[in-house]
Amino acid sequence: MHWWFPSNASSVGGQVDSLFYVILYITGAVFVLVEAALLVFLVRYRRRDGRRATYVEGSTKAEIIWTAIPAVILVSLALFSQPLWSKIKDADTYPANADHVGVEAKQFEWHFTYPGPDGKLGTDDDFMKKDELHLVVNRDYVFELTSRDVVHDFFIPAFRIKQDAVPGMTIRVWVRPTVAGTYELACAELCGLGHYRMRAQVIVQSASDYAAWLRSQGQGTASAPAAASTATEGTQ
Numbered sequence: 289m290h291w292w293f294p295s296n297a298s299s300v301g302g303q304v305d306s307l308f309y310v311i312l313y314i315t316g317a318v319f320v321l322v323e324a325a326l327l328v329f330l331v332r333y334r335r336r337d338g339r340r341a342t343y344v345e346g347s348t349k350a351e352i353i354w355t356a357i358p359a360v361i362l363v364s365l366a367l368f369s370q371p372l373w374s375k376i377k378d379a380d381t382y383p384a385n386a387d388h389v390g391v392e393a394k395q396f397e398w399h400f401t402y403p404g405p406d407g408k409l410g411t412d413d414d415f416m417k418k419d420e421l422h423l424v425v426n427r428d429y430v431f432e433l434t435s436r437d438v439v440h441d442f443f444i445p446a447f448r449i450k451q452d453a454v455p456g457m458t459i460r461v462w463v464r465p466t467v468a469g470t471y472e473l474a475c476a477e478l479c480g481l482g483h484y485r486m487r488a489q490v491i492v493q494s495a496s497d498y499a500a501w502l503r504s505q506g507q508g509t510a511s512a513p514a515a516a517s518t519a520t521e522g523t524q
Contacts, residue, residue: 297446297467297492303372304448310368314361375462376449379430382462386428389421390414393433393440393453396482398473404507415507419488424498425468433459441477444490450476465492 296302374381388409390401400421404413409432423429433442435453442461443450446469451461475486493501 294445294471295467296448297465297469297471298448299464299466300372300376301446301448307369307372311365314365318361377451377461379460382430382460383428386430386462388430388432389423391421391431391433391442391453392436393442393475393479393486394436395438395480396475396486398475398486398488400488402507415505417505421473421488421490422498422501423465423490423492424495425465425492427495428462428464430460430462433461438479439477440475440479440486442473443476444471444473446471446490452477465490468492468494 293305296305387407388403390399390409392399392401398419398421400417401409401414402417402422403409404411404415406413431442431451433451433453434457435455437455439455440453441450442453444463446467447463447465449461449463451459453459469492471490471492473488473490475483477483479486
C-alpha cells in the first residue's frame with residue numbers, strides 16, 4: 289500500500305510507514321465502530337408517535353470504559369513509537385561518524401551550510417548553498433535546523449522526516465538517504481505570503497559525483513574519501 293506515498297528513500301522510511309499504518313488501522317477501526325453505533329442509535333432511538341422522551345442521567349461505568357480504552361491505545365502507541373522517534377530525533381542515538389549540515393530557513397529560502405575540507409561544521413572553511421541540498425547515498429547526516437525569522441518546517445517526504453525550524457533554537461534531526469535521485473524539500477508550516485514557493489531540491493548522489501560537485505563549487509575534496517568509504521560500507 290505505497291500508492292499514496294512517495295517512494296521511500298531513507299533507512300527509516302519503512303519503519304515510519306509501518307507505524308503510520310498501525311495508527312491508521314486502529315483509528316480506522318474506531319471510526320467504523322463509532323459510526324456504526326451512531327447509525328444504530330439513530331434507528332433505535334428515533335422519534336416515534338406515542339413515545340415520550342425520557343431523561344437519562346448517564347452511566348459512570350460507560351464513561352470509565354470509553355475514557356480508559358482511548359487512554360490505553362494512546363499510551364500503547366506512544367511506547368510503540370518511542371524507539372523510532374529517538375532514533376530519528378534523539379541526538380544521543382546518532383551515529384558518531386555522521387556528517388553535520390547546517391540548515392537555516394528564512395522567508396522564503398533554504399540555506400544549507402556544508403563543512404569544508406576539514407569535515408567540521410562551524411569553521412572558517414564552511415561554504416553555503418541556497419535551495420540545493422547535496423547528499424551522498426548511504427551516508428549518515430545530522431541536519432542542524434534553525435530559522436532566521438519565523439517558524440518554518442523542514443519536510444522531505446521521500447525521507448519521511450519532518451521537523452520545525454524555530455527562531456533562536458538549533459534542532460537536530462538524523463537521516464540516512466538510501467536511494468540516489470532528486471527529491472523535494474518543502475516548508476510545511478505556513479510562514480507568510482511566499483510560503484508556496486519555499487522549496488528546495490535534495491540531490492542524493494554517489495560519492496564520486498558528490499566529489500565532482502564539490503570541485504565544481506571550488507571546494508577541496510578532503511572529505512570525499514570518507515564519503516566513498518561510508519557509501520561502500522552502506523552498500524555492503
